[in-house]
Amino acid sequence: MNNLVIVGGGISGLSAGILAQEQGYKTLILEKNQMVGGECTGWNRQGYHIDNCIHWLVGCNKENPLHQLWSELGVLTADVDLYYEPAFYTLQAEGRTLTFARDLEKSRAELLSVAPEDAREINAFFDSVRQLECIQPPCETSVAHMNVFQFLKMAMGMRGGSRAYQTYGSLTIAELVERFNNPLIRRMMGAFFPKDFLAITLLTSYAFYSSGSAGIPQGGSVGMVRRMLERYQSLGGSVECNADVTAAKVDARRLCGVQLKDARTITGEAFVWAADPYQLFYKILSETYLDRNLRTMYEHPEGYVANTGYQAAFGVLGEDDLHLPKGSVVFSCEPYTVAGESKDLCGIRLYDYDKTLFPADKRVIQCNVLLNNSSFAYWSSLSKTTYEEEKRALAETLRQRIESRFPAVRGRLVLLNTYSPLTFARWCRAYQGAYMSFNALKGYKPLYVKSTVPGLRNLFLASQWVQTGGGLPLAAASGKFAVQELMKRCPPPTASGRHR
Structure with missing residues (x-):
């Protein structure tokens, strides 16, 4: 029997898996999708690559304490080039x-x-x-x-x-x-x-x-996840994909097992929940197990908003220099509307910095329109047909704004993909379709959620949602924090692990 079962194969789950394996635990990661990575992912469309996650990775300079963690997790090693x-x-x-x-x-x-x-x-x-x-x-x-x-x-x-x-x-x-x-x-x-x-x-x-802390590792989001997975498996960790957890069994203040969608039950001596915690407390367990700070953030959306948005990705035809600005660019434009919000700025980012992902003839321009989590209700209210029409119409609106500002790309943009808060909700069951955790607004203090679960001695949390701000560094660190608490309550079966 695996003495540690980790639910969720995103950055938090992989981090917890790597660090637990180092300490001597026998671990199994259960991932609901066909691949690990969670929201740190990318996909290919029409021969182009779309990087969903990394805009910048904090901890790329060696003086930063995060660099040591990224190195231990296999993300930043000596042979990984960085782009600034x-x-x-x-x-x-x-x-x-x-x-x-x-x-x-x-x-x-x-x-x-x-x-x-x-x-x-x-x-x-x-x-x-x-x-x-x-x-x-x-x-x-x-x-x-x-x-x-x-x-x-x-x-x-x-x-x-x-x-x-x-x-x-x-x-x-x-x-x-x-x-x-x-x-x-x-x-x-x-x-x-x-x-x-x-x-x-x-x-x-x-x-x-x-x-100098913010850089982009070679291989982007998929490269980062691949290196973490290789590190985890080299330590003896196991992964089961297409393993969707739908229920849990609790007995005598302990989580005894989790049930999968295919009706199988996976048992363990301890568990780390590294998937979205809203699913755990509101769908699988009970609100009675909620950390009070996490409950506060869920119950006060007027003060704790989650980062979400609409995105469109365009392939750039040809490989000649179009003299496009590098990195993130925001430009004024003719007003347009997204989920009921009026916008007169358009933000784009040119992806051409990593030739392993974006060769000269496969450059990508992505638009990310930031929205607050209240927009989730708007997207959810649309019928399937209207939803698809809305996404494509908005992509066309953005394409027109880009071509108007940068005439060199006129007629050379190919729509690759559009995605909305519903995309993240479907892929990761992300709360309100968010890709980053809560931001505390004015008058609301930052809150911190414990890695332990009140009332259950052998269940631990690893998630960017354990703190306001979120993002990749917190996701990775939360895996470390969960293992620290795990070792106090459920020590590894042998003393062979390397203690931190």
């Missing part, structure tokens, strides 16, 4: 171009030349981004399980960013915009994230770029 985009993002509006480049001083000078009247706020912004370069997602110990000394140690390690948090920590993006007078600078500050997001999200994201 030249900028966090570029804005094209009002006939001008502004860039949040990796070089902070270059961008500072650019914005000052455009808006000398905003010099004080521009300098404060860039000074704060520099200060926030010390901020790192926790990867040693879960904040939810820290004692006061561990918390103080973490806080001291990031004290360089305290002034920036004092200045921007309670501001929304909309309020940040109001600090500037120049219309183009205002547009720049408000173009990337929704207006109700906290401004600190923009500054810390930019700081990941300027610090």
Whole structure:
């Protein structure tokens, strides 16, 4: 019998599997889909590759504590090349171009030349981004399980960013915009994230770029997952795909087994739930097992919003240089509507940086229209026919906006795929179709969820949903946190594992 069963083969599940195998556990990962990876995935269409996940991976610089975890998981090894985009993002509006480049001083000078009247706020912004370069997602110990000394140690390690948090920590993006007078600078500050997001999200994201922490590993999302799977299997771990968990058996404060869609029951001495936790607590177990912080976030959607959106991917015909901007670009355009929301900006990203995925004649442009989780109800209300028509009509609208802004691609864009919140709900049963966990809005504090499950001694959580912010680093770290708690309650059967 496997002494540890892991439900979910995404980044959290693979991380938990690798680290548990290192400690001497015999593990089995159950994955509902035909392949592991969860939302960190990609797929091929018409000879082109669509990378669904990695926009940037935090922890690519060796000085970052996350780098050690990524290395142990097989993601960042000596033979893996890294690509560093030249900028966090570029804005094209009002006939001008502004860039949040990796070089902070270059961008500072650019914005000052455009808006000398905003010099004080521009300098404060860039000074704060520099200060926030010390901020790192926790990867040693879960904040939810820290004692006061561990918390103080973490806080001291990031004290360089305290002034920036004092200045921007309670501001929304909309309020940040109001600090500037120049219309183009205002547009720049408000173009990337929704207006109700906290401004600190923009500054810390930019700081990941300027610090050299944010890069893209060779092979993209599928390459990252492949290396993790190889690492896991090399340690003796097992995977069963097309293994959809639909029920669970609880006895005497212990989870005894999980039942699959094909009616089989998989037993184990301990379990890690590394799939979306909403499914676990609202469909399989009971709300009585919910961590109170996770319950708070589910019950207050007005303050804790999940990241979701509509996306369209286009193949670029031909291999000649079309002089398209590199990386993420946001440009002003004729207004359009998505799920009832009016938009006058279009965001695109050119995928051409990895020749193993995007050779010169198979470049891809992706559009990602950010939406909040309330849009899930809109997409769910559509009939199947209307849903498909809506997705394609919106893709055509975006294609027209792209061709209008970049005439060189006119007639050379091939629609490859469209996907919505329903796509993520179907693929991963993601809560509200989200691809990242909750963001805490103004007036709502960040919350941290324990890796243990109240009332069940042998069930543990590993998921990006255990903390506001989410993303790949937290998904990987949550696997580590789950194994740390597992070892306390359910020690490995032998002492042969390498303890961390």
